Amino acid sequence: MPIEVTMPKLSPTMESGVIAQWLVKVGDTIKEGDVLADIETDKATMPMKSYEDGVIAIIDHKAGDEVALGDRVMVLAKKGEDPKDIAAKMGSAGGAAKKAAPAESDNGKKAADSKPAAESDEAEELVTTAAGGRVRSSPLARKVAAEARVDIARVRGTGPGGRIVRKDVEDFLAGKGAAPAPAPTARPAAPAAPAAAKAPAAPAARISTGPLQEKRIPNSRMRKTIAQRMLQSKQTAPEIHVTVDVRVDKLLALRETLNKELAAEKVKLSVGDFVTKAVAVALRRHPALNATFEPDAIVLRGEVNIGIAVALEEGLIVPVLHRADELGLIEIRKGSEALAAAARGGTLTGDHLAGGTFTISNLGMYGVKQFDAIINLPEVAILAVSAAEKRPVVDGDAIVVGNVMSLTLTADHRAVDGATAADYMRTLKNLLEEPARMLL
């Protein structure tokens, strides 16, 4: 029996995946564990591995296609089966499943998609518009692309193994019409109505930095996911916000002491690391905050897995520090660093993103005084961390200068009541003001 390979679930919240790049083609013999394709999920680009041995008989989708979870993406012939027979019998998965991704309709893909179906031979499957994968291209193609300021990864390769050659870049440019992505300093082509341009000519001359231009940036998958999840959170989770001011003089002193000792090891603890530790320890004492909300139950989670929001150029991603309450400060520092680096390098895997029970969003490095974060559903709370700064503090009857940071908990009131949230924040404040209590 031929094996039908379907779109796997590569992230906990994934509903569909975009085939970023095929790494195999029809006729290839593959073994269990071979990587078949790079799949863009809602969170990251991940390898899709084969769980079977066989010869590829059918590939149902082109690179760039969005495929729903569980839909067929390819068919493997098993030993003794003729892939050609299977291809003839089983055909493609049908037009409906083949629909191209509506997203990212850049002209390169459009030009490629508009090719007549008859032309889509084997080479068609070998598209190299890789998102993260290695782009095969000739040196000349790279040079031409660089001169035209085109990201070569957007060009479709027609050479052997999908190699992008000069002609592909030139076709891409031709498909785009005039100059592609002009340099920011380039003047617009002035397509405006000539009559209108005549009347208020004056202001243009005053603006030395050049006119502001309307620019349309298509939403990336990550942006769409963020939009959808944030909206869902705001619409479904009635929020309660609880803010406390925390005096962190002792914490800062402790940090300085520890960092001196750790200097030789080249480890430098941040205030955020202490916050992560305190949040995790406090969650042990307040399991109601370390939970997920489901329509018929509140699930108190068995582990304390802290999601750490990382801002990327293209959006936001929340890799997870597992069992953070059991980690020492050095482990937290190193773990957070590794996660942030993987997030920025685009190498996060499903494990890095799964299993979060509580999220921390830290804008302290921007000097923010206080803000509210939006809950990362299905978690029930999120902590917004602001900058530690010198503020006047009432100490007894005197006003002194102290280091203070504001922490704001956003909790889902369906699961967490105000008192519960406040109690948690009191514990957290205590731990941060007397960091030695974290040892208890």
Added chain:
Amino acid sequence: MAVFSFREALNQAMTEEMERDDRVFLMGEEVAEYDGAYKVSQGMLKKFGPRRVIDTPISEEGFAGIGIGAAMVGLRPIIEFMTFSFSIVAIDQIVNNAANMRYMSGGQFSVPMVFRGSSGMAGCLGATHSHRLEAWYAQIPGLTVILPATPADAKGLLKTAIRSDDPVVFIEHEVLYPEKGEIPDGEHLVPFGKADIKRPGDDVTLITYSRSLKATLAAAEELAAKGVSAEVIDLRSIRPLDLETLVQSVKKTHRAVIVEEDWPYCGLGAGISDRIYREVFDELDAPILRVASSDAPIPYNKQLEASMLPSVPRILAAVDEVTYR
């Protein structure tokens, strides 16, 4: 311009140079009484006498050495090998003495001489008579290595070789001797280190030399019929190499195929493609391919022998591959 055969062209070159310069003499097996194994020295004994056209026994190492000694004391010998396959017997003289002498003596001695003779697969001569050893000689600093492909180039290059103050390895292809071509009238010299664009084109550069020029030009003709414009470059001189002409051509066509009759492994094309890759990496739209002889001893059997050679179909296949057709 009159038409002459390749062997006549060589004969003219030697005769003219011997008339011009009485230090020049010819020495080798059967060059005198027999008028040359391939009749290249026909009539020269009669014309110049046994002092300047000298028969030797089968003793390549010996007469190559005598030539080197003669050159060191001021004469200008032409040493003919019946085939370059036999030059292996004299390789110690050529590599250790001729090539090194100027360097080893700190410039006190020069070795103005020519080692010339036939080479290549000629038709059923077996493994020991058919070698293409140009890559061996081209690797040796101190040697100039010349492989003409046409009668005009044969004459002009051999005259330049005889006038060279350094040892020149001048490799003639056995199959080319009867080939005819126009030779410019009067004094005709072709400089070393200058490749010749035998056919201009825009889509792919075909680099070749010696006998393979013929198959390459035939392939270019077929390509033209298919709408592919191939530029055919005859290297003529493989050391020094005219890198500039190759670079300019590849900059224009962005693709190259090297057609060579020597063996593929560490063959001449390997060294040439290395140079091109380094010079014009960013201009390449495809890997440089090489069409060489099969990596095996040369068979005696005629069909097998023919199948080893770079042929028109093999050149066309390589061009298809680099032009992604």
